[in-house]
Amino acid sequence: MLIGIDSLEIATPELYLDMTDLAVARGVDPAKFHTGLGQDQMAVAPATTDVVTLAARAAAAVLDRAEEADTASLGLVVVGSESAVDASKAMAVMVHGLLGLPEGVRAFDIREACYAGTAGLMTAVDYVAAHPGRTALVIASDLARYGLGTGGEPTQGAGAVAMLVRQDPRLLVIDPASTARTQDVYDFWRPEGESVPRVDGHLSNRCYTDMFARVLAAHQEASGLGLEDFAALCFHLPYTKMGRKALAGVLPPEEAEARGLGHLHRRYDDSLVYSRRVGNCYTASLYLGVASLLDHCDLRAGDRLGLFSYGSGAVGELVTVTVVEGFGARRDPGATVSALDARRRLGVEEYESVLTESLGPVGEDASATLLPDEGPYALTGVVDGVRRYRRP
Incomplete structure (x- = not known):
């Protein structure tokens, strides 16, 4: 099904x-x-x-x-x-x-x-x-x-x-075989009754990039899918430079071009169009990026996308989706x-x-x-x- x-x-x-x-x-x-x-x-x-x-x-x-x-x-x-x-x-x-x-x-x-x-x-x-x-x-x-x-x-x-x-x-068709990881860490939290969160910015950035690398490696081991199998990657975006750092951490731009994977960096820009104008919307930000990618990228039916979700505290998951024929009409x-x-x-x-x-x-x-x-x-x-x- x-x-x-x-x-x-x-x-x-x-x-x-x-x-x-x-x-x-x-x-x-x-x-x-x-x-x-x-x-x-x-x-x-x-x-x-x-x-x-x-x-x-x-x-x-x-x-x-x-x-x-x-x-x-x-x-x-x-x-x-x-x-x-x-x-x-x-x-x-x-x-x-x-x-x-x-x-x-x-x-x-x-x-x-x-x-x-x-x-x-x-x-x-x-x-x-x-x-x-x-x-x-x-x-x-x-x-x-x-x-x-x-x-x-x-x-x-x-x-x-x-x-x-x-x-x-x-x-988009969702592959139910996603990969998740959990780690108990206080990089970002908001105690009950407080209106704004508390943040350890440097720790949060490090947890994010480390989590992406670990989840990506675990997903490759479990599914056999490597970076070369993805037409594009979307990221949780507390700010749009964050996902770029995570991607560069596992695939530097120079290496991407040498391996024929430069499209992952180029298409990352397509996923940022709306977020650059909206800013951080926490749990919605990944899917704002998905919408932007679908609306601005030259995707084709059958293309496989990787969606990296991250929640401080911390939980990370890589979800794989496939673009459906006629998706543009949606x-x-x-x-x-x-x-x-x-x-x-x-x-x-x-x-x-x-x-x-x-x-x-x-x-x-x-x-x-x-x-x-x-x-x-x-x-x-x-x-x-x-x-x-x-x-x-």
Whole structure:
């Protein structure tokens, strides 16, 4: 049975900050952000945009593209995120309610830093394998926020990616024989009750690159697939230079050209187009890269892609997927670019005010907050701990 991703859609906030503006305000050479980190823009979420609203928008776009039979056979909704809005109630249940999905659906969240979306995706593959004819909705949604003037400030961002998983997918077939590794390490964590994470940046970078090398070697041993068997590789992208470092660690550019594998470095650039404009969206960032690769690369049916997922703490997994004939009809790159172009550019002072407000508690009426979200599925307030949302 062939199981995989039938459609994949993106949602981002309607605000962004240009990285040159941030660099000038912080007294930093803009090249440090544009070249050193590989970031050009940063998505900024106002107080009325949260993980649930982004997840609902991405999921609604996927369901709009789905056939009636796929929607009717939906049996599982999973949200992967490290930006939970409630310590008990699942955001997947909130999204289920906002979208008006059938009652006979299993809905839950998965949390393991930036790996959670992949955990949800592989869970969905297992679900469809065990329930032929059923479909699953997987959503990766996160807000990456570190605070003003912090070392992580230029690696902030926000976004969501939703995927419909089913038999005989029309976008990507997933090989269930993936390879995962786990290591207990404190490179990035956020204790309960704290609004921003704690990060050991140097350790986190080292854990990421080491994990990729180990997972790649283990996957090759288990599957017999080497780098020469991949048309392209996609990476979890806390910032776009990170994946490049990991790739260069196992395949330096000079060696790649000598071995006829230069396409892996060239196509890596194709996977960065959206992330350079959105920034870090934690567990969604890998799949934002997948969307960018599909939309900008000269892929062909039958091409094999390697997807490296990493979640601090730490879990890494290499998932192999194969491009399906006619995959281009399942994506609309023009619509994605138009949505990114339509966002409002913030000045640095506006950004600072919006970020500061979004890190604080939301009152009962969020309409008076700075630049409230005018799009579908917005947070309207929190009453006695109950989150209220606007639907289309």
